[in-house]
């Protein structure tokens with residue numbers, strides 16, 4: 433119990449991903465075609481994704497072997513370490529033990545590499561020569577650029593223009609990995625040209641970048657589209673996190689009482705939580721699983737559980753999820769990766785069935801928690817990940833008040849080395865707490881597709 437770093441040997445790395453779909457308490461309602469609002473089948477997804485990923489999206493097999501070539505790349509940075517945050521515990525004066533699993537040691541800096549490698553691999557296997565995608569904050573574009581280089585694919589990234597200009601080092605990293613990156617809206621697609629004709633200084637949105645990447649995909653032979661969160665197969669690939677975590681806690685003969693993870697589209701939280709959901713449902717464990725979101729984009733805690741479009745442009749499938757409405761525009765909080773209007777259907781369904789919990793925090797408190805973590809544990813977290821730190825610290829302080837010796841764990845999804853402008857704003861008192869506008873809720877209901 434006195435270890436600071438709990439390292440799993442490479443030979444003990446999990447070799448299978450865990451698929452929650454056959455174990456869901458309520459089966460997922462089918463995705464619908466955005467054009468017809470009728471259930472979408474594999475053929476609807478075939479222009480965008482390789483068959484292997486479409487099958488994983490709907491698979492009822494509990495365990496899926498991680499291909500050898502993917503395991504080989506995982507070994508560049510996996511198993512990821514589990515840390516005991518002793519200095520943070522001491523600074524807080526809590527009797528609780530705080531643990532965190534760190535995904536920021538991956539070459540691209542976040543957990544997104546776990547699915548990027550798998551997606552590039554399956555595409556390569558089926559003859560894809562080029563992948564197109566969008567990126568907002570830039571972590572996903574970096575991960576896919578790296579994966580495409582390793583698998584021998586070309587990579588085309590549409591990066592939201594505001595982010596392209598604010599975070600130049602992110603697109604330079606993608607370019608160093610060999611990707612082609614353009615600011616979106618761009619001159620390369622009809623969607624981009626139309627947006628700029630209306631509004632020459634358009635700052636771009638994630639929805640518009642998705643439209644450009646999808647248009648690029650269907651107009652370039654050999655190209656497929658790739659998405660870094662939300663989808664079932666993305667959560668599947670991320671389950672290596674939770675499977676490793678269980679083995680790491682077993683090494684120190686400890687069981688977490690609660691696990692916190694930040695949630696944007698839900699892939700990293702899904703990855704750490706699904707193996708625990710499996711064991712909670714079968715009665716083998718009893719671990720609280722808490723999704724943490726920004727108060728300015730409170731999808732789970734304030735959204736509706738309904739069918740909605742996956743994107744602003746209404747090109748992505750319509751899925752049953754917690755949503756703030758596909759045309760919801762979140763305030764420009766610094767955790768760019770948590771600004772999605774919806775949430776993964778898997779996470780949404782589990783939250784609806786009360787299998788997992790959710791909490792929301794405002795950004796100033798989140799940055800305060802990040803600073804406590806930086807000053808004690810020395811890793812500078814991504815602002816997204818700092819939401820989970822905030823939740824863990826609050827729980828540790830409750831333990832202090834109540835004299836409870838709980839084991840608290842959180843997932844540290846990435847480092848924040850490209851987010852220093854956000855820290856600079858915080859340190860100079862320029863961050864504001866933006867509120868979620870309750871009036872938006874009514875507007876969101878009105879914008880939902882009329883299904884059934």
Ligand SMILES: *Cc1c(COP(=O)(O)O)cnc(C)c1O
Pocket residue numbers: 542543544571572660661662694695696697698699700701769770814816817845846847
């Ligand atoms: C993208 C991202 C997130 C949010 O995405 P999820 O799919 O919810 O995991 C969180 N943290 C980091 C570092 C990210 O890059």
